[in-house]
Amino acid sequence: MYWSKPVALLKLCNTPATIYSPFPLFAISLFLISQKELSIYDFPVLFAGIVVSWLLAFPSNLWNHCNDLKEDRAGGKKTILTQDSSMQKKALFIAVLLYACSLLFVYYLSYEFKRPIYLYALVCIIITWCYSDNLILKKVLGIRLKDHYLGELAAYSIAFPSYTLSIWLVYSDLNLKAIILTIAIFFFSISGLLLKDLKDISGDMKAGLKTFGVVFLPSQLVRYSCYFMVLFYLTLLNLIVLSSYGILVIMIPFIYFFKNTFVHMYKKDWTLESGDFQALKHMGNSIYASFIFLGLSTFI
Numbered sequence: 001m002y003w004s005k006p007v008a009l010l011k012l013c014n015t016p017a018t019i020y021s022p023f024p025l026f027a028i029s030l031f032l033i034s035q036k037e038l039s040i041y042d043f044p045v046l047f048a049g050i051v052v053s054w055l056l057a058f059p060s061n062l063w064n065h066c067n068d069l070k071e072d073r074a075g076g077k078k079t080i081l082t083q084d085s086s087m088q089k090k091a092l093f094i095a096v097l098l099y100a101c102s103l104l105f106v107y108y109l110s111y112e113f114k115r116p117i118y119l120y121a122l123v124c125i126i127i128t129w130c131y132s133d134n135l136i137l138k139k140v141l142g143i144r145l146k147d148h149y150l151g152e153l154a155a156y157s158i159a160f161p162s163y164t165l166s167i168w169l170v171y172s173d174l175n176l177k178a179i180i181l182t183i184a185i186f187f188f189s190i191s192g193l194l195l196k197d198l199k200d201i202s203g204d205m206k207a208g209l210k211t212f213g214v215v216f217l218p219s220q221l222v223r224y225s226c227y228f229m230v231l232f233y234l235t236l237l238n239l240i241v242l243s244s245y246g247i248l249v250i251m252i253p254f255i256y257f258f259k260n261t262f263v264h265m266y267k268k269d270w271t272l273e274s275g276d277f278q279a280l281k282h283m284g285n286s287i288y289a290s291f292i293f294l295g296l297s298t299f300i
Contacts, residue, residue, distance in 0.1 A: 005080060008087075009090075011080075012080065013058040013059075013098075014061065015061060015065070016061075019287065019288060020053055020163075021058065024053050026053060026291060027046075027050045027052070029294045030049065030171060031171050033177070033241070033295065034177075035171070045171060048109060048170050052166055052167055053167050055098060055105055056102055056124055056125070056163055056166060058098050059095045059098035059099045059102065060128040060132070063092075063095040063128070063129060064131075065081055068134070070134075074203065074207070075203050099129070102125065106118045106122075106166065113170065115169045115174075117169045121166040123158065124162040128155075130155070131145045131151070148209070149212045149215055149216075152212065156189050164185050165178065165182060180235060184235035187231040187232040190228045191226075191228035191232065197212050198221065218272040219272055222270050222280075225283075226266075229261075229283065230258075230262065236250055236294070237251070242297050249296065250290065250294065252289070253290045253293060256285070256286050257282065261279045261282045261286070265279060
């Protein structure tokens with residue numbers, strides 16, 4: 001069918017599914033916590049922030065898939081790009097077009113709201129581009145940030161804070177609450193980074209990469225990922241970001257994570273076995289719950 005290929009490309013824009021896309025939980029939570037009072041007239045601003053979150057996430061994901069063709073084929077992954085070579089150039093064009101659209105849109109919003117949204121968005125675009133790029137920088141400089149854990153760490157440390165502030169500044173001015181939230185989300189992003197390559201360790205080894213999963217033991221990655229998640233929660237739990245009742249609400253996913261993931265892995269001396277992936281799934285559940293409760297805490 002005619003729509004099958006465009007739909008497949010749209011699916012890649014949202015792969016992997018996260019709190020950022022396809023459902024913009026992250027952008028909605030930031031909107032709710034940035035507002036002192038809610039009005040129906042604020043919904044266009046909410047929608048603008050959601051569009052910014054999508055326009056930064058979609059091209060980043062698609063660009064990453066375009067640059068991972070070799071690895072995806074070697075790993076036997078079946079996507080529209082690995083199965084239909086005619087779509088590869090189209091996907092590259094769409095990724096570049098989406099990046100351009102994101103720049104134009106945030107520049108317009110920066111002018112409209114009198115806030116430097118475009119500066120943070122530009123940083124996010126440059127970093128996500130360089131992180132995945134295997135077609136230009138890799139050939140010119142001989143390096144790819146994604147292929148080495150230090151490059152991954154540097155990219156995540158810059159991209160996620162800039163992404164967060166790009167959306168926040170659509171909703172509100174830069175303030176102490178925004179800075180604390182950005183620090184918390186930095187801890188959360190590093191926690192996810194440490195675990196993201198666990199399923200690809202053998203493939204990364206064969207490809208000669210030096211990702212976190214290759215260089216460090218799984219037990220080390222799980223341990224420090226849990227530590228960063230604790231830092232994420234501890235950073236959130238304050239009266240600048242949350243009300244006293246909001247703190248109690250956020251304690252629910254924190255306790256859930258601590259009991260089902262942290263304590264479980266601590267008792268096993270952080271040794272990761274096949275049966276422990278349920279514990280890691282609990283960590284993922286706590287993340288989704290945290291951002292849902294973070295938004296809901298506005299109404300408490």
